[in-house]
Amino acid sequence: IFFRHMRRWLWLVLLALTSPCASAEPRAGETAEALLPQLHRIIEYATKGPGQGRAYRRAAEFADRYGHRISGSENLERSIDGFREILEAQGLEDIHHEPANISHWVRNDESATLLEPLIGGVKKQLPMKSFGMSKPTPPEGIEAEVLVVKDWEELVQRQSEVPGKIVVFAFPWEGYAIGVKYRGNSHKAVARFGGVASLIRSLGGFSLASPHTGNIGTAPSITDPALPAALHGDYTNQSVPTAGIAVEDAEMLARMAKRGQKIRIRLFMSCQTFPLSPSRNTIASFKGSTTPDEVVLVSGHIDSWDVGQGAMDDAGPLLVGLEAVSILQDLGLQSRRTVRFVTFVDEEIGGHGGVQYFKDHSDEVDKMVLVMELDNGIWDVQGINLAASDKAVAALRDTTTALTSINASRIVLRGNTSGLNGLGVDVSRWTRAGVPTLSLSQFARRSYYGPTDEDGMPDWEGKPPPQHFQGDYFFYHHTDADTMSVLDPDQMDRAAAVVASYVYVAANLKQPLPRGPFVPNGVIGLEKASDAATCSDGQQNGDETGVDCGGSCPACGLFNFEAQISMTAQAFREQEDKYRTAVAESLAIFTRRVVVAAVKEIQTTTTARFQVQAVAVLIDTDVKMSFVPETFTEASLNAKLAAQGLPQAQFTRLPALKKRQEGQGGQRGQGRNGEGCNESVPSPSPSSASAFSWRLDLSVWLLGGLLLIAGLAGAAVGAACTTSGGCLCWRQQPAGRPSAPKAESYDKMSPNRERERAASSSNSLTVI
Structure with missing residues (x-):
């Protein structure tokens, strides 16, 4: 304990000694670029300094103490009082409540029993889960035959x-935006046609008997x-009782x-x-x-459904927002x-x-500079969703320069009507009034359920999948599984750093951020590209949501998905002799989705030799290994590379479990999370060497006088691995590519995750 606190105090002393004097009071004429030194301090404080893990700890204590907090309940009111105590402990100003009359719906007892076609009297x-605001069944319940429809x-x-x-609506999962229409309308449609109740497949791509x-709505x-x-x-x-059933039960029915069996429930x-x-x-x-009359508003909601702990939705994001404000306060960064x-x-x-807050403060519309609601996930935050004018987007653009260090530099523009829907229910009236609006853009993991090619890679046919990548969030959304176990401390730290930076x-x-028509939907990539092709109506962009794209914003560096694919594919055609280098260089600018789609586009004009190289480079360059399905192994790819006489892929980010399953040797030790580390890593081919640069993420841990100094000698491309309480590896990074956050445990549900994270925080070299 002594050394842990010593480390924190030492960090603060070093911070004070190295901080620029201008950080306390911003200079006149500041731009986002001029504020970069302070942004780097914010990120360091949140992810490596005293702020590390605080958002998770606060959220866990809050969720564990109050549990779920449905509107109208006494527990919600208790949690509101408890949250005020957290605000007071942080030392924020002008803490007060403002009255609002809210919904009051109670679930009570409920059940659904399948009576037929099970044999032998088995039930x-x-x-x-009954849906909120649903009407009840008669006191004796409803026993009726079932009609199953797919749409x-x-x-x-x-x-x-x-x-x-x-x-029963047993529709295929095509994303929340499509599925939620069944939840909101099925009870009315069934009532009109004379039905007695509506049951819908839960809104998620996966279930463990966990109905949503x-x-x-009303x-x-x-x-x-x-x-x-x-x-x-x-x-x-016109309405009937309506509820959600588990995915597997909807599929069973x-x-x-389909067999023509009579079903009775x-x-x-x-x-x-x-x-x-x-x-x-x-x-x-x-x-x-x-x-002080100009306001930047950060928000979340404290209520939840009466299931789980309401941790993911919305205690975790709410505490991330508070953490962002706390970071600015702790660092003395006066606004x-x-x-x-x-x-x-x-x-x-x-x-x-x-609604009530907007009514009470509608006179502040002209003074509201930016509003944000944190209510759409805090997993692997890639950047932000933003509705703003072209000048406002340009003013915020340089913020991404600092955020590349934590791989959170994406800006997803959501200016179309369809895009505004995902920015937050509670701030939607401010958005419609023209106030720039921001929310977090997350990357959902392990969530692709669409078609795949022969290697098990997602087969997009040159287009982004609609919403197949929303996976994890909707595994747990509005279910009993929404607990603190699904949140990750490190990812919450990154989310807080992003929020604090933009705030x-x-x-x-x-x-203040300039007002004006919102830039239509699009995506800003990792690098500025004001000369990139602009969007045109009806095209699709590279956002996870697959929303329509239109208009242009040259000042924003707007990338259009189709334009990226076309430009990238053309670059590949022109550099067949340096194909692997071309792919790596493209990854420094474009998203992995664009590069894979570009490879798909040129399949008919290139050989398998070049296609397999592209996949190898995706592996080599440490780009979102979560895209790679478990069936796509190192052996299968390297066999293809060997057949073409090509260098082997490095696979430094794949879980070591895959290597152990394939009997991979050359391991020198086991990391703290039970994962191995290659003793040596093959050097890339000469043609690709220029596309890589050393990535070094080094921090110093002082523990009772022990000082570990790791150095890199020589200019030759190679790899070194040493053991210091775990297996630490140096890895190559493509030129221009931002450093990735430190590797995380692949066992996200491990009850020992907190202990593992604490144990591995003594150094910042990547644990493989």
Whole structure:
């Protein structure tokens, strides 16, 4: 304990000695570029300094103490009081509550029992969750035959079969934006056709008997053009009980229906809807020094569904927002404008907290510089989603220069109407009023369920998949599995660093972010590219959401997905003799998705020799190994490379488990997470050597006088591995590519994750 605290105090002393004097009070005429020294301090403090792990610890203590916090419950009110104590302990200013009347819905007892076609009198309990604001079944429940449909069109086609039946929607998972339409509208459509209840497949790509809940909304009509016209119209007083069932049960019922078997279910729901209940939004501030009436707003919501701990949605992101404000305060980074932290209530059911806050503060629209809501995940944050004018985007653009050090430099532009929907329910009215709006852009792991090629690689056919990459978030979203176990301390630190960086820049620019029409949907890559091809209507960009792209923003360095593919593919064609180098250089600018798509585009005009090299370089250059499925092994790729007489791939980021399964030798030791490390790493071919540079992420750990000094000797390209309480490896990094964050345990669900992370924090060399 003594040495742990000694390390923290030493860090603060060194920080004070090396910090520029200008950090306390920003100079007049600041730009994002001028603020880079402070941004580097923010990132260091959050990811390696005293802020490391604090957001996770705070969130865990809060979630473990209060559990789930559904609107209208006494526990929500207790948690609001408890959160105020956290704000007071941090020393924020002007902490107060503002009243808001919120939704009040109670689940009570519920069950779904499969009666037929099981034989021998066997009955199967189907895990289920009533949807918020659903009506209950009669007290005796409902026992009825089941009709299974795969989509809206089949429901319309078979509407004559609906009367008296429970309708099960067993639709394929194509993303939340599509699936949520069933949750919000199925109860109305089934009621119109004479059904007695609606059960829908849970909104996620994966389930362990973990049904999802969620709100059905209160809209009295169906007008969505994505739904068949036959369903459009007024549905006042037309509704049936509705709930979610587990993915595997929906698929089972679909199989039974396909066989022509008669299906019968008994459904019981005793949920209740009450009048609005009094509650409170909570507000705290970090007052500005120059123009305190101008505000940068950071927010999240404190309520959750009555399942799990409400950790991922939204205690974790909420505490990340608080951590961002805390970092600025701890470092003494005075802001020109006021930074306001708002904790909303009732986001999940009725959204009344956000509505009330906008009503109470609508006179501040002109003074609101930037608003952000943290409510869409904090896993492997790649950057931000942003709705802003072209000049505002350009003003924030240089912030990404600092964030490349933690691989969080992506800016996903969400200016189209479809893009605005993902920026936050509680701040949506500010967004529609023209206030620049920001949220975090995460990268979901282990989540591809689309088609693959012969090597098991995602087969995009030159296009981004709709939302197949939303995986992990919707595995747990609104389920009993939403607990602290799904969050990661290091990733929360990175998220806090991103939020704090953008908050600090927005709060200290000489002029407020310029207003104007929002830049249409698009993506800004890792490097500036003001001369890149611009978007045109109807094209797709490289965002995970696959939203439409239109318009242009040369000042933003806007990259269009199709343009990137075309440019990259052409570069590959022109450099067949240096194909591997070309791919590596492209990865320094474009996303991995673009490069893979470009390789797909030129399959008909290049040989297998060049295609397999591209995949090898993707492996060599440490680009999001989470894209590589478990079936794609080192042996299978290297066999193809050997057949073409090509150098072997390095695979330094693959889990060592794969190497052990394949009997790979040459290991020198075991890392702290049980993963091995190659004793030597093959040098790249001469043609690719220029595309790589040494990556060194070195920190010093002082423990009772022990000093570990690691050095790199010589200019020759090679690799060294040594053991210091674990297996530490030097790795090559492609030129122009930012350093990756330190490697994480691949066992994200390990109960020992905190201990493993603490044990490995004594140095910052990558643990392989």
